[in-house]
Amino acid sequence: MAADDTTATVQAKIERAALAHGFQDADEVLPPYHIEAQTSLVDRPLRSLKFGEAFAVLDSFGDIGVLPGPEGLYFQDTRYLSRLEFTVEGQRPLMLSSVMQDDNGALSVDMTTPDIRIDAHDETSIPREVIAIERTKFLFRGACYDRIGLRSYDSRHRNLRIVVSFDADYRDLFEVRGTDRTNRGKRSVQVASDREVQFRYVGLDEVVRTTALHFGPKPSLIEPGRVEFSVSLAPEGRASLFIRVVCESHKAFTSAPSAERIGEHAAAGLSHASGSTPVRPPKDLPEGNVFARAYRDARRDLRQLTAGITTIISSNDQFNEALCRSTADLYMLATRTPEGIYPFAGIPWYSTVFGRDGIITAMMALWIDPNFAKGVLRYLASTQAKAVDPAADAQPGKVLHETRRGEMAMLGEVPFRHYYGTIDGTPLFVMLAWEYYSVTGDRETIARIWPALELALAWMNDYGDRDGDGFVEYARDTDKGLENQGWKDSHDSIFHADGQLAKGPIALCEVQGYVYAAKNGMAKLAAMLGHDALAETLTNQARSLREQFDAAFWNEEIGTYALALDGAKKQCAVRSSNAGHALFTGIALPERAARVAETLLSKDGFNGWGVRTIARGEARYNPMSYHNGSIWPHDNALIAMGLARYDLKAEAARIFQGMFETALYQDQKRLPELFCGFMRRRQRGPVSYPVACSPQAWAAAAPFAFLAACLGLELDHGRNRVRFRNPVLPAFLDGVTIFNVKLGGSHLDLRFQRHDDDVTVSVLRRRGDAQVATVR
Structure with a gap:
């Protein structure tokens, strides 16, 4: 094919060849396990994190599911989190940089607030570029850790309303790839405490999959699918918000499990692989401390692996x-x-x-x-x-x-x-x-x-x-x-x-x-x-x-x-x-x-x-x-x-x-x-x-x-x-x-x-x- 062939020319030649050789009918039917694509993975930069059996596909902001695509937090071939969006006064921040750390240990995102009008009839209430936002995300042992740090460079005191929206669709990875399903299990969501929302999915395979979102400090509003934080920033002030997403699965035994059924459970590959069991911090430990401990342990684990x-x-x-x-x-x-x-x-x-x-x-x-x-x-x-x-x-x-x-x-x-x-x-x-x-x-x-x-x-x-x-x-x-x-x-x-x-x-x-x-x-x-x-x-x-x-x-x-x-x-x-x-x-x-x-x-x-x-x-x-x-x-x-x-x-x-x-x-x-x-x-x-x-x-x-x-x-x-x-x-x-x-x-x-x-x-x-x- 000549170097100057266009994509249309390429496709025309393919179609002519198909007609000439009589194999076009087979090609019109999508093959089994085909990866369906309505959007391209190259039309916007995506970021990937992985640890053990969990991986995350994020947009450059560190968010999930703002646009259609494969973004999500996955665990054992299931999407445990299908949406996670962070906004300031109803707007996405302005992107400054988004980079994976050199060793892939974490995603680091630098942002700033856009021009914000609290009242549409007023002049700009908060000018852009006066508040810096630094986001750090990483995975460790079945959980995703997310820190959103804010620092004011303003001379005035500022109050900000920050909203985090989220959802969990529990789609199998093959569904995300494009395979249709007629029947699915049952999904539910509840506010488990003033700092936690929990999604639960009971699959047709009798496996219970749960996504627990932990927030710190205590949100001013918490409801299924949404939390709000009221952040007060003094001049040169700082604040940090933490989100911890924990993925777990276990067999939904309808009665006391027998030794035989426990053996079936293990044979099915449902037990946690090494490095996949979520860390359970003390209940009264602040989320900031949980984040710091997990970050330290994740870095230590990576150093040991590459020594x-x-x-x-x-x-x-x-x-x-x-x-x-x-x-x-x-x-x-x-x-x-x-x-x-x-x-x-x-x-x-x-x-x-x-x-x-x-x-x-x-x-x-x-x-x-x-x-x-x-x-x-x-x-x-x-x-x-x-x-x-x-x-x-x-x-x-x-x-x-x-x-x-x-x-x-x-x-x-x-x-x-x-x-x-x-x-x-x-x-x-x-x-x-x-x-x-x-x-x-x-x-x-x-x-x-x-x-x-x-x-x-x-x-x-x-x-x-x-x-x-x-x-x-x-x-x-x-x-x-x-x-x-x-x-x-x-x-x-x-x-x-x-x-x-x-x-x-x-x-x-x-x-x-x-x-x-x-x-x-x-x-x-x-x-x-x-x-x-x-x-x-x-x-x-x-x-x-x-x-x-x-x-x-x-x-x-x-x-x-x-x-x-x-x-x-x-x-x-x-x-x-x-x-x-x-x-x-x-x-x-x-x-x-x-x-x-x-x-x-x-x-x-x-x-x-x-x-x-x-x-x-x-x-x-x-x-x-x-x-x-x-x-x-x-x-x-x-x-x-x-x-x-x-x-x-x-x-x-x-x-x-x-x-x-x-x-x-x-x-x-x-x-x-x-x-x-x-x-x-x-x-x-x-x-x-x-x-x-x-x-x-x-x-x-x-x-x-x-x-x-x-x-x-x-x-x-x-x-x-x-x-x-x-x-x-x-x-x-x-x-x-x-x-x-x-x-x-x-x-x-x-x-x-x-x-x-x-x-x-x-x-x-x-x-x-x-x-x-x-x-x-």
Whole structure:
């Protein structure tokens, strides 16, 4: 498509292609679990907070629900607060600044009062800019804390009427996303005291969900949905208002709960996860003190979570800001579970455990903090499927795709309570296990999850290979499951060159690569544990799969590996980013690598910002789609890692450059989940996707993967060696210093300096005996 195509032209071409290929009818029906959008998430700045199982989507004022959209305070996949608006004398304040703190610990908003007329017939009673308003909001252990501080710079005494309006609709997250519901539970609201209003919702799943709003100091008026404060400010005077919103849920037992029912309750996932149980302060403790204690504890918790991680400082201040935001996003999304920390996938739509997302995030962040990988491995091992369950697309050994705690999931209205409809999560799980061990040497964790790794291997060989042809394929077991079960899981993302949707079972290009890497990794783990026969078998299976993959997937005409094989083993001869994952896993033959890279980085594949999911010119190419022409940072990071594996460092650096320049145009220099694939134009930034998650875990981890790929970083615990293979730095980086690179008991500070096309490596500090080597 030409660079000057308009959006209307793009849509016209899509429609003509649909008519020509006869698949327009299927596209006219919205697919299940579609994210409906009447408003865009990019039409106004939104702010996100998260702690544990709670997250908040706020407008730049720190309010909720003033305009339609996904704003709200959510807990366990339910919106517990759908409106919270703060006004002064009936007016919104004037915005001065709205920023997330550097570590995402809190939202800080500076405002001032507008020109206020107490009586419409009088002149301005209070001129603007004489009263400063500072708002601080954060989440901690199932509660949202809100402080509104006022300071007068006026010479006169001022009396202000401040109103806070609020509501709680208890909509399931899938309702917020656009899924219709016929029946709902019962909601009620009451003034619980002169400082508290409580909403209560009894769901059809027999779960009681409550939202308690606590106010301090005592409001002058309190009623359901509204409180008023009368604030008196002397010259140079100060005042503070506090709002604490506590979210809780419990099972509504109609009689004394039996041990069996308590067990059902726990199995349903309704007990509070670590870090989600609200703090219960003493009843007589002023709200200001409650706020201060929670703020202190939240800061302490974040410091503990990030203690000892690897950090990076570069010669480029803007890149430093982007890395700071990525680090903050990763640890905001990190959620404590009984098995360790797990990066929830993204806000607002995916703030929960996703198997694939967690694994890939952990892979990319492995050299920064291996605790992500440890937590992901242990959690997914503990939730691995043990039986066949068609409604959940589950078979023994399969790794979890997604888990949800909302009413619709509990009732089975959506299948995602514990859902296993992912074809790639299981081989990725095994792949991560080897990568984690190779960096950490943590034999204890591998031994603990070894039975789960064996089950995962058995699943790949049995249920995963449905027809016994050596490839792992998918087909959903019920019509409620996801139609496509790779990372591109849109209903129309797997298709043939003529645009016809592929019929399953479908063998995806990248999944065969994941299986290849998983078997190679499992072979090394088996050898480490003394299972020599298994190690030899797996090594031979991986070698055979590589040869078979090349024969079945390579397409000389399109110059790359096919997107997939359909149920008849016919190639989906489509140029896609999936082929880059064949480089990432090493399944691509060395003689194919340069050709794959050339196709990926052609004008049809690379738009100047990144590699498109589907190349321009393919039948279903649409730069505004979710998976058929858009650009995903994590996808590009895996491609860059693959290019580096085959020593195509200049190509990897080119993608890194495009992604860094993308970040410069984003709010807070945060890479989003995805963005549109329109061709790059001079003096214009990339085009945003309307409902992209931001932050998104694997997008946050992507910059670390880009840097590691370009440096050729290899951490090898077995050889006690940190190696850099043919390191390069992109043009925007003259130098990089990495602090606290960890290998076993060793800690290293390393300095990289670019000299034209050469990069030198210096050891600034070494504690321990790990060796540093550079290979060119």
